[in-house]
Amino acid sequence: MSQAEVKRMLDQQRLQYERKLQEVVNKTKQEAAARPPTPQTISIERERAPYSYSGNALQQNVAPPTPQPLYPNLNQPPAYPYQPQPNNNQFHPQINNNPFHPQGNNNPFQPQKPNDFVFVNNFGQAERPTPSAPFMPSRRGRGQGPRPRSISRQRNETQERDVLDCPTCHSRFGLRIYQCDSGHSSCSECKNRGRACGICRQVLTNRRNFDLENHISQTKTSCPNASEGCKLYIKIADMDTHVRECPFKEQECPLAAVFGTCRWRGKMSQISGHFDNMHPSGREADIDTEMALSNVRNNSQEVHLVLLGTYNFLVHVKVSETDGKVYMGVQLIGTKTSAAKWNYEIHVYNKNEKHRKFTYTDSCTSASEKVDDIFKDGECAVLPVWYANTFVHNGVMNYKFFIKKSEEGKKEFVKYRGRGRKN
Secondary structure, three states: OOHHHHHHHHHHHHHHHHHHHHHHHHHHHHHHHHOOOOHHHHHHHHHHOOOOOOHHHHHHHOOOOOOOOOOOOOOOOOOOOOOOOOOOOOOOOOOOOOOOOOOOOOOOOOOOOHHHOOEEEEOOEEEOOOOOOOOOOOOOOOOOOOOOOOHHHHHHHHHHHHHHEOOOOOOEOOOOEEEEOOOOEEEHHHHHOOOEOOOOOOEEEEEEOHHHHHHHHHOEEEOOOHHHOOOOEEEHHHHHHHHHHOOOOOEEOOOOOOOOOOOOEEOHHHHHHHHHHHOHHHHOOOOOOOEEEOOOOOOEEEEEEEEEOOEEEEEEEEEEOOOOEEEEEEEEOOOHHHHOOEEEEEEEEEOOEEEEEEEEEEEOEEOOOOHHHHHHHOOOEEEEHHHHHHHEEOOEEEEEEEEEEOHHHHHHHHHOOOOOOOO
């Protein structure tokens, strides 16, 4: 297409547009003359000019917009970025007269750029460059806190909670799940209380949902004592066992299970202070410290609290006149898994006979187990009374104990170091 043809085409388009624009202006004048001014119109006009108008004067004062040329001068290069002219007529919105600069971009972050328009570089062809991507302000900058959580992760967690919740009472499912005739599931608590299905209001039957029970039992969830510091995620099938021995639950005094005389209850971090104030004799023992047992024939029992870092151990020494034995063992106030990672060693000796010594080594047991059951099963150091008396010197039997992490426990500690305490 030659330059003359382009110019002739533009002239025809301009004349056609000006005729249509003139028709719109004439029609607007006729409608404005036939319509009386409203109070809102008068108020707006008075704000524009601070003096009063009569009805006729206001109609005469409302001037139609001046027609703008359709196309810019082709001989004069346009200035970029394009700045639209302000609209001073409040009654007639400005009409976009320039097809090269559409007004559809309302993004304040993306100014108009030359690459967004159409250019005729060669009168034989037209080229439209690919528009640039819109500017997107960063959601997160320095000092604005942690990165927001993924929406998909939140959605997955919400869906998982919905699967684990009973639709009837909205509590967590247990390990026994029952169904109604429509196949909806409810927990055993709702079944025992005779509640109707929370979805279809039908009676709950004795039919079990074994597939969901298996899924629930293998699902890991946080410990109920998470707010107190327990960071473990336990399978629901093992949750009852964990809660019984979780060290972050409310603890009773360790002497209550042995002597039944102390009714104190509190957190594990408060046990040492309780012993210092109420049972000071139980805080005299320590690892690699010589201890003395004065009564080796009659019934007696001692419990010592020993702190090793953040771990609390109980050292038990019991003389049973009925059994004719002396029992000695060490327990960890924690889970069975944690206790199995610790070993203890007991040395019984006669200070007058240094070449004779009784040595016993074993893994610690959990304080959640009854110490009498441990003594009964022989899962500790057991000395016959007659043999223990051979180590008596000056009326006492001397002994020492040592507590250390097992090799397996050390490897696991190194593996999980920096990820929080393992219990």
